[in-house]
Amino acid sequence: MDEILKNFFNISIYIEVAPFLLRGLLNTLLLSALVIPFGLAAGLLVGVLSITLKNRWARALLAIYIDVFRALPPLVLLIFIYYGTPFLGWELPKLLAIVIGFMLNNSSYYGEIFRAGLESVPNGQIEAARSTGLSATQTLIHIQIPQATRNVMPDLISNTIEVIKLTTLASAVAMPELLRVARDAQSLFYNPSPIVLAAIFYLLLLWPLVRILSRFEHKKMGGGH
Amino acid sequence: MDLNALVFSFFNLEIAWEYLPDILKGMMVTIELGLVVAITGLVFGMALAVLRALLLRPLNFFIICFADIMRALPPLVVIMMLFFAFPYIQISMSAFTATWLALSLVLAAFVEEICWAGIVSVPKGQSEAARSTGLSWLQSMLYVVLPQAVRLTVAPLTNRVIAITKSTALGSVVGLSEVLNNSQSAMSNSGNATPLIMGAIGCLLIFIPVVLLGRWTETRFRWKQ
Numbered sequence: 436m437d438e439i440l441k442n443f444f445n446i447s448i449y450i451e452v453a454p455f456l457l458r459g460l461l462n463t464l465l466l467s468a469l470v471i472p473f474g475l476a477a478g479l480l481v482g483v484l485s486i487t488l489k490n491r492w493a494r495a496l497l498a499i500y501i502d503v504f505r506a507l508p509p510l511v512l513l514i515f516i517y518y519g520t521p522f523l524g525w526e527l528p529k530l531l532a533i534v535i536g537f538m539l540n541n542s543s544y545y546g547e548i549f550r551a552g553l554e555s556v557p558n559g560q561i562e563a564a565r566s567t568g569l570s571a572t573q574t575l576i577h578i579q580i581p582q583a584t585r586n587v588m589p590d591l592i593s594n595t596i597e598v599i600k601l602t603t604l605a606s607a608v609a610m611p612e613l614l615r616v617a618r619d620a621q622s623l624f625y626n627p628s629p630i631v632l633a634a635i636f637y638l639l640l641l642w643p644l645v646r647i648l649s650r651f652e653h654k655k656m657g658g659g660h
Numbered sequence: 661m662d663l664n665a666l667v668f669s670f671f672n673l674e675i676a677w678e679y680l681p682d683i684l685k686g687m688m689v690t691i692e693l694g695l696v697v698a699i700t701g702l703v704f705g706m707a708l709a710v711l712r713a714l715l716l717r718p719l720n721f722f723i724i725c726f727a728d729i730m731r732a733l734p735p736l737v738v739i740m741m742l743f744f745a746f747p748y749i750q751i752s753m754s755a756f757t758a759t760w761l762a763l764s765l766v767l768a769a770f771v772e773e774i775c776w777a778g779i780v781s782v783p784k785g786q787s788e789a790a791r792s793t794g795l796s797w798l799q800s801m802l803y804v805v806l807p808q809a810v811r812l813t814v815a816p817l818t819n820r821v822i823a824i825t826k827s828t829a830l831g832s833v834v835g836l837s838e839v840l841n842n843s844q845s846a847m848s849n850s851g852n853a854t855p856l857i858m859g860a861i862g863c864l865l866i867f868i869p870v871v872l873l874g875r876w877t878e879t880r881f882r883w884k885q
Contacts, residue, residue: 442748502875506867507860508829511840515860518844522669522853597823600734607833614737618744627745634737641732649728652777 445628452620452629459616460636466602466612469530470537471595477538478545482583483575485550504543510604512536517608533605541598548590552583589651596644600637613637672854679846679855686842687862693760693838694825694866700764701824702817705771710801712772713779723772730769735827738762743834759831767824774816778809814881818874826867839863 481501488494504512513536520527527535556579564574584591606615617633712723730738743758753761782805790800832841843859 438749443745502868502871503864506826506864506871508826508840508863508867510829510832511860511863514840514844515856518847519670519853519856523666596732603734603736604830606736614734614740618740621744627741627748630737630740630745634733634741637734637737638729638732642728645728645732649773652773 442627443631445626448624448626448628449632452617452624452632455616455620456613456629456632456636459611459613459633460640462611462616463599463602463613463640466533466605466610467599470534470541470602471598473534473538474541474545474598475591477542479549479580481542481546482549482553483580485546486553501543501546504539505547507540509536509540509601510607512540513604513608529605529608529610532608533610537598537601540601541594544594544597545591548587548594549583551590552587553579555586556582589648592644592648592651596641596648599641599644669853670857672852675850675852675854676858679843679850679858682842682846683839683855683858683862686837686839686859687866689756689836690828690838690863690866693756693763693828693831693836696760697763697767697828698821698825700760701767702771702821704764705768706775708768708772709775709779710806712776713801713805714797727769727772730766731773733766735762735766735824736830736833738766739830739834755831755834755836758834759828759836763824763827763830766827767820770820770824771817774813774820775809778813779805781812782808811881815878818877822867822870822874825870829863839866 481497485494485497485501488497513533516536517527517529517532520532560578560582561574564578565571569577602612603614605612606618609615611619613633613636617629620629621627708723708727712720739759739762742753742762743755746752786808787800787805790804791797795803828838829840831838832844835841839859839862843855843862846855846858847853
């Protein structure tokens with residue numbers, strides 16, 4: 436018991452590393468704030484394309500794009516971009532490599548969610564909108580996308596939680612986000628309390644979102660309790 | 661950059677041949693780990709959901725806490741806790757065990773939530789009717805409630821299993837010689853990006869069939885409200 440307290444919940448170490456970890460947390464939040472909008476925008480584009488493209492070849496290309504980036508583990512994608520591009524003669528800044536990797540990965544996930552949402556909007560809505568004189572683009576922006584977004588809200592939240600959790604991968608390319616900072620502090624103090632503290636920070640950040648999502652999901656399954 | 665240089669650093673047959681055994685070995689580890697994680701996570705998660713259906717308050721409190729914590733923590737944090745922090749309290753494990761255990765726990769938490777939502781979605785009258793015909797609690801669960809719940813859960817379960825098996829790449833961070841780690845070290849040994857390409861192709865070979873399987877189950881067991 437003493438050993439657990441000393442190694443996992445060491446208050447004096449907590450106090451010492453808290454400022455660094457908070458800075459790491461801030462980086463995690465900034466990173467999330469950067470990659471989530473990019474992912475959503477790219478995903479919306481992929482979703483809209485997958486319901487509007489009529490050309491067979493274009494559709495096939497899009498399907499391949501989506502499946503390839505759903506199949507590649509995000510860490511593989513990130514390492515590939517970060518360590519592979521220098522061989523092309525480009526030194527990508529870390530942040531750019533991370534943003535590109537996440538955008539490719541997220542565009543296929545958010546894309547599939549938006550596609551499902553757009554398909555769930557009844558045809559009558561579109562026909563009604565068109566017959567009141569809205570153009571196809573106006574219908575898409577004012578009628579289809581808002582309803583689609585509402586219909587797939589739980590999936591969007593769920594994927595967004597996953598994206599925030601994925602920011603830990605940035606530690607693999609030495610980006611000083613929360614997990615990386617905690618790992619460095621652990622080797623510095625020769626005590627794993629910083630990792631435990633980082634885990635507590637992640638819990639505080641993500642637990643409320645997980646709760647909200649649970650409520651949404653039970654509603655969606657039509658739970659009787 | 662001219663074409664020859666590009667071929668030399670990305671599609672170098674000599675280097676590809678030299679490191680092929682390493683990459684294949686890594687692929688085997690990835691497949692093995694993915695399979696055991698999927699099995700233990702599914703079994704443990706389903707068992708938790710069934711236990712939760714017993715509606716024992718103190719037990720349910722622990723199950724809900726476990727599920728919430730494991731769904732909120734990034735998997736990489738759990739892996740690092742097990743691999744870097746637990747040795748300080750005299751619990752050491754190999755990189756394979758740490759990755760397996762961490763991913764299984766995370767998967768079990770998600771499986772528990774999905775199955776629980778499925779069980780709750782079966783109207784109460786069903787289990788009451790089953791009990792009143794003389795079936796025991798376990799029988800009514802096995803023959804009446806679970807078969808109805810399963811239909812609703814197949815698609816989300818498959819997606820979750822796919823997502824987790826892709827996370828096996830995280831093992832590379834703690835030095836597990838799976839496909840990403842092997843291709844990365846082959847890259848630094850050879851000073852050439854070809855192994856990285858091979859690793860990415862290896863991942864696609866493993867996960868594209870899995871993604872396609874996921875698509876198939878999604879249409880086969882489409883959500884019916």
